[in-house]
Amino acid sequence: MKTPRPLPAPLGSAPFTFREAADAGVSRRRLRHPSLRVPSRGIRLPAEHSADVKLNARPLTLVTQFSAASHATAFLIWDFPGFLPGSGAPAIHISRPDSMAIPRRKGVIGHVGQFFADEITTIDGVLVTSRTRTWLDCARKMSIDELTVVADHLLRHPRPEFESRTMPYARPGELAEMLDRHKGTPGIRKARLALEQARIGADSAPETRLRLALCRSGLPEPELNVRTVLRSGVVRQPDLAYPEHRVAVEYEGAVHSDAAQVIRDIAREEDYSGAGWTLVRISKRHMQNDARAAVTKVRAVLASRGWPPN
Numbered sequence: 001m002k003t004p005r006p007l008p009a010p011l012g013s014a015p016f017t018f019r020e021a022a023d024a025g026v027s028r029r030r031l032r033h034p035s036l037r038v039p040s041r042g043i044r045l046p047a048e049h050s051a052d053v054k055l056n057a058r059p060l061t062l063v064t065q066f067s068a069a070s071h072a073t074a075f076l077i078w079d080f081p082g083f084l085p086g087s088g089a090p091a092i093h094i095s096r097p098d099s100m101a102i103p104r105r106k107g108v109i110g111h112v113g114q115f116f117a118d119e120i121t122t123i124d125g126v127l128v129t130s131r132t133r134t135w136l137d138c139a140r141k142m143s144i145d146e147l148t149v150v151a152d153h154l155l156r157h158p159r160p161e162f163e164s165r166t167m168p169y170a171r172p173g174e175l176a177e178m179l180d181r182h183k184g185t186p187g188i189r190k191a192r193l194a195l196e197q198a199r200i201g202a203d204s205a206p207e208t209r210l211r212l213a214l215c216r217s218g219l220p221e222p223e224l225n226v227r228t229v230l231r232s233g234v235v236r237q238p239d240l241a242y243p244e245h246r247v248a249v250e251y252e253g254a255v256h257s258d259a260a261q262v263i264r265d266i267a268r269e270e271d272y273s274g275a276g277w278t279l280v281r282i283s284k285r286h287m288q289n290d291a292r293a294a295v296t297k298v299r300a301v302l303a304s305r306g307w308p309p310n
Helices: 018-023 053-062 071-077 131-137 144-155 172-181 188-197 205-216 259-274 284-304
Strands: 043-046 092-097 108-113 120-123 126-129 228-231 234-236 240-242 247-251 278-282
Touching (some): 071 092, 126 131, 131 172, 131 188, 205 284, 228 259
Antiparallel strands (some): 120 126, 228 234
């Protein structure tokens, strides 16, 4: 059996359209080879290529200038935190203006709606709904708390020493304006409630979930990632803090099991203790069952430091 010639670069490494194949000199006959998968009409994907939704979105959005990756697909492209039911499904979400027909093709979940110019952007040639529009589009399927996780992510001020940006992805007024633009959109009531309980300062989804659980249980609202001078030359920035009671709360993910991190964690705890603070360390296991163990742990420490329940 004759071995088929390899596809010209870049067609051999990413999804591509029939037009791109023709421009590269590839015949339609070669496009029927079993080594190529068919994610959608007029699209081919090398079989050995991973079905990465970010790459699959590229040819689908280039088919027409009036389509954009949206909803769960945009959620993944933007790498949002938070849980969106069904976001792992292989189908691609495509949106068009409501003056056009809804997209209908294999492997595509089509949507139509009203779009303002600043609600569509481009990533590496791919049309994608903006971060704020994607947040609203996903509101219908997400819980209020998970929408808050995304809102906190969008509002968070970046840390220039660790990131390549200096501005937040969005400001509270921009999220509010997005809701005002699209009154009546499915899920908008949940989005409004999420925006009400969103705060600037959380560095991760677990920090947001922990804050929400603490406040919902009746504990005072903590400060978020505020630089705190413990003594001359010693500054810490606890994930959550109750300065009045000198209580710091830190959420510790898997990275805290690293040997070097363990040493840093010990030094951090010594800094707090030496300044008369109590450090409460929260892990994934404390967050189970609506974070009941985390709430109990923080409540006990606050009570020991003079916080009186209402």
